[in-house]
Amino acid sequence: MSPTTETLTAERILEATEEVLRRHGPAKATVVDVARALGVSHGSVYRHFRTKAALREAVTKRWLDRTSEALSGIAAEEGRDPEARLRGWFQGLFDAKRRKAGHDPELFATYSVLADENVEAVGEHIDDLTAQLTRIVEAGVAAGAFTSADPAATAGALFHATGRFHDPCYAREWERPDVQDEFDAVLDLLLRGLRP
Amino acid sequence: MSPTTETLTAERILEATEEVLRRHGPAKATVVDVARALGVSHGSVYRHFRTKAALREAVTKRWLDRTSEALSGIAAEEGRDPEARLRGWFQGLFDAKRRKAGHDPELFATYSVLADENVEAVGEHIDDLTAQLTRIVEAGVAAGAFTSADPAATAGALFHATGRFHDPCYAREWERPDVQDEFDAVLDLLLRGLRP
DNA sequence: CGAATGACAGATATTGAAATCTGTTATTCG
DNA sequence: CGAATAACAGATTTCAATATCTGTCATTCG
Known part of the structure; x- marks a missing residue:
């Protein structure tokens, strides 16, 4: 698989989430932001983490x-x-x-x-x-x-x-x-x- | 002086402020509330405490x-x-x-x-x-x-x-x-x- | 067929206009 | 005359309309 179409893993989502949190802060960081940063729909993020709270807990x-x-x-x-x-x-x-x-x-x-x-x-x-x-x-x-x-x-x-x-x-x-x-x-x- | 026209002292203001804080909480307690509780105008409170912050500090x-x-x-x-x-x-x-x-x-x-x-x-x-x-x-x-x-x-x-x-x-x-x-x-x- | 999507309902957040509050001061009252 | 007031300007808060977000799911895509 080429780097441009890398598969979406929990690991990549966590990294993107850290980046979004760093950029926007905890109050404004949204799941939509994370999806945007990864170039996917936010539904895809929910495939890996059941809720926003679970995502933040993992981070x-x-x-x-x-x-x-x-x-x-x-x-x-x-x-x-x-x-x-x-x-x-x-x-x-x-x-x-x-x-x-x-x-x-x-x-x-x-x-x-x-x-x-x-x-x-x-x-x-x-x-x-x-x-x-x-x-x-x-x-x-x-x-x-x-x-x-x-x-x-x-x-x-x-x-x-x-x-x-x-x-x-x-x-x-x-x-x-x-x-x-x-x-x-x-x-x-x-x-x-x-x-x- | 009769109890109904007690003079306004710093002490009485502090007591009223504690009561207002107890009732309304720190976010909603206002100087106007304190004045209302004492039956005076809020300007009178400012005669005894220069600012709201000073009043809260005294409390x-x-x-x-x-x-x-x-x-x-x-x-x-x-x-x-x-x-x-x-x-x-x-x-x-x-x-x-x-x-x-x-x-x-x-x-x-x-x-x-x-x-x-x-x-x-x-x-x-x-x-x-x-x-x-x-x-x-x-x-x-x-x-x-x-x-x-x-x-x-x-x-x-x-x-x-x-x-x-x-x-x-x-x-x-x-x-x-x-x-x-x-x-x-x-x-x-x-x-x-x-x-x- | 499994991964990703986009459309959706309900919940949450943002926004701007209106209301309230803070702090000052000219005036009133006793 | 000193204490209290009421009116005021600017700052802050409230509130309701609007926009965005969360979480779900039927559908699409590879």
Whole structure:
């Protein structure tokens, strides 16, 4: 098949949808726009995604998965000192969020809207991240560097306690000059709390 | 002066404004509504508050001050065990917020909108709360129950780390059955981190 | 035959005219 | 004279008519 008559796949639709969302924003991006961008009728889009909400959810999941993958590298650094590994993981999460929010605020706002629309998908993503954290905590406990009766619960507490540095509702604060100090202060306290 | 011709004071205007906000919500509450509720012309309201924004800011500050006062009682319990005092203070803050959000969600939403409009006033309120926390931390350090090189910074870190349990943007999560467990897990970790 | 289309009904969004509100000021009232 | 008002201009909001969009489906196309 030639590139000009490429078959319409879910993948291509998702890419076009991301582009339309980037261009028009979440409020004005329509299924008709997506179809137009692909040069097909909007009925064809509905063959691949049952509803507009399902399409947006799929886009949201793709985006969240990309974030998870970027972090899983740090989570997997088996040999590293547990404290450095944990701190590095949170710093990686914070840096990624802060970079995105600062570099392209409109796109970040777009994905924040999508996240609000898809609480369930976000919940799964958070479960994913917490699972990565749990592995780090477990490794720390095994190495004798951390104490925790319930690594999964501890991972949840760590994630909750650091919300200010990854939850989009705090994005505005990430511009402040002393956020990194705030981050360090919170992590110092949490890491002290983990030590045996 | 008889009750029917009471003089128009800033106080009476603020009370009427709260009532109008409660009735109509933040989007539809107008200065004209407030004047109507008081049986005066809206020009008279402008004699006491230069703009609608100033009026709303004053209402916001009153409300935030009431929250601060409610907590200052716990902060002042000088004799108590530092850990219990700190935990009690956060539990008091969390309970108050959760009760308000659960009991009258619309009013809570109204004040959340006002809080977003008046970031500066909220900042001062947070400084206020952090100052209360700082006193608790200092007392704990003095009693040898806490370690902290910089109690004000530690208080800030504690406040940031517990955002999930007092920041209105998490109000939805406070309905979940296991929030109290999450709260306990986070505070356990933080209190461990404070111990010498 | 399976993928794509275009026409359709009901729901949602846009638009522009009319109504209301904000903030000011000259005037009234006690 | 000081407090309240009513009339006003410009900004904002409301509302109803119009246009667009969502989701379906009978038909077309390859």
